[in-house]
Amino acid sequence: MSKKIKTQYVCTACGAAQHKWLGQCPECHEWNTLEEVRVDPTPASTTHRLGHYSGAHPNLCVLDQVHAEPTARIPCGLTELDRVLGGGLVNGSVVLIGGDPGIGKSTLLLQTLSKISELSGFFPLYVTGEESAQQVSLRANRLGLDVSRLKLLTETHVEHILRLAQQEQPRVMVIDSIQTVYTELLQSAPGSVAQVRESAAQLVRFAKQTDTAVFLVGHVTKEGALAGPRVLEHMVDTVLYFEGESDSRFRVIRAIKNRFGAVNELGIFAMTERGLREVNNPSAIFLSRHEEEVAGSVIMVTREGSRPMLVEVQALVDESHAPNPRRITVGLDQNRLAMLLAVLSRHGGIVTYDQDVFVNVVGGVKVTETAADLAVLLSVLSSLRNAPLSKDLIVFGEVGLAGEIRPVPNGTERLREAAKHGFKRAIVPKGNMPRESLPELEIIPVVRLVDALHAAGA
Secondary structure, three states, X not given: OOOXXXXXXXXXXXXXXXXXXXXXXXXXXXXXXXXXXXXXXXXXXXXXXXXXHOOOOOOOOOHHXXXXXXXXXXXXXXXXXXXXXXXXXXXXXXXXXXXXXXXXXXXXXXXXXXXXXXXXXXXXXXXXXXXXXXXXXXXXXXHOOOOOOOEEEEOOEHHXXXXXXXXXXXXXXXXXXXXXXXXXXXXXXXXXXXXXXXXXXXXXXXXXXXXXXXXXXXXXXXXXXXXXXXXXXXXXXXXXXXXXXXXXXXXXXXEEEEOOOOOOOEEEEEEEOOEEEEOOOHHHHOOOOOOOOOOOEEEEEEEEOOEEEEEEEEEEEXXXXXXXXXXXXXXXXXXXXXXXXXXXXXXXXXOOOOEXXXXXXXXXXXXXXXXXXXXXXXXXXXXXXXXXXXXXEEEOOEEOOOXXXXXXXXXXXXXXXXXXXOOOEEEEEHHHOOOOOOOOOEEEEEOEHHHHXXXXXX
């Protein structure tokens, strides 16, 4: 007698299962995220789930007695990718990389496997479930890659993939993409929450037990988040987001989670006819370098991970004819702009309640740290008064609600980066004054907002 197949409703946001459909998930409170999943009531055996690559029984030990060896890393051949990963690929690590369709994820990973095979002599495995072997070959030929040591598999059945990987024993493997892979343990369609979660669990288990470094390509939703259950990001070791504007040739890869390195590291590439090319000096692409001084433009030094980077903050202030003036930002937090304008009014005596304020970070880069506060206010004031600031001026600092200028981390490294690019003056918080002098840079320390406005000539 056949057992009846049960139906569950699984949330695509958090992975919680419900016995009936609900408009709102009781766990994460997201709306319209429950999807129907058919569940086989016969549980698969542990042996079948682990396959032939199951390891030995876990051993209980005292943490102080564990000998921690230095982490061995595999160089990817791309300096920017190695930077984001924390120095290279770690054996047995699982890296999830997400991005918009056509952003260059497959191109990046194909270039990476080609470089790894050249540098290390490995035979990496590229598993594609979205393209044919001919399509991948055409891309490799167009990019001019050496793929003589690169093995290709077109398969979506995860058990078949792991069986072949166990035979070939590749040191590095790419799954493109995790949403196309399915397991025979479940009856639901590929791409569903249960399939993505179970398939990823088997791949992670294989990576840990065989010391194989695995790249998982993930799709993103229209909101920009990785598609599938949220638990997928917790299962992997590293989560990378591949970002870029559709009208720009520059691509930014950002680490959101990294168990083997620092988070918020940034790698920058330029998309060319021959694939992705590394940008070793990102400050040059984010500075427009106007031929003459223009109002509303200020250069600041932001910091992404371990890298200081110069970016241009532009502001446009114009008279508003609407009851509620607009506050629009690109690359910055819009709520923080409203707060900074209130501080400018209260502690600087400059009001913008009848002005539309638009602020943009040049180059499409996103600045999330508070070090941009002072640069934003000076650019707004420069545009409001139509008074250009000096082209050789650099600014950074956090602005508090009491009008104080607070120091930011790694101030000395920021100043050295500015001096390296030829800037002559810097308005910085007093707490960021370097202990050793920088003779090529005039540093103006400020404590209050009024001091900064006076130093900038406003």
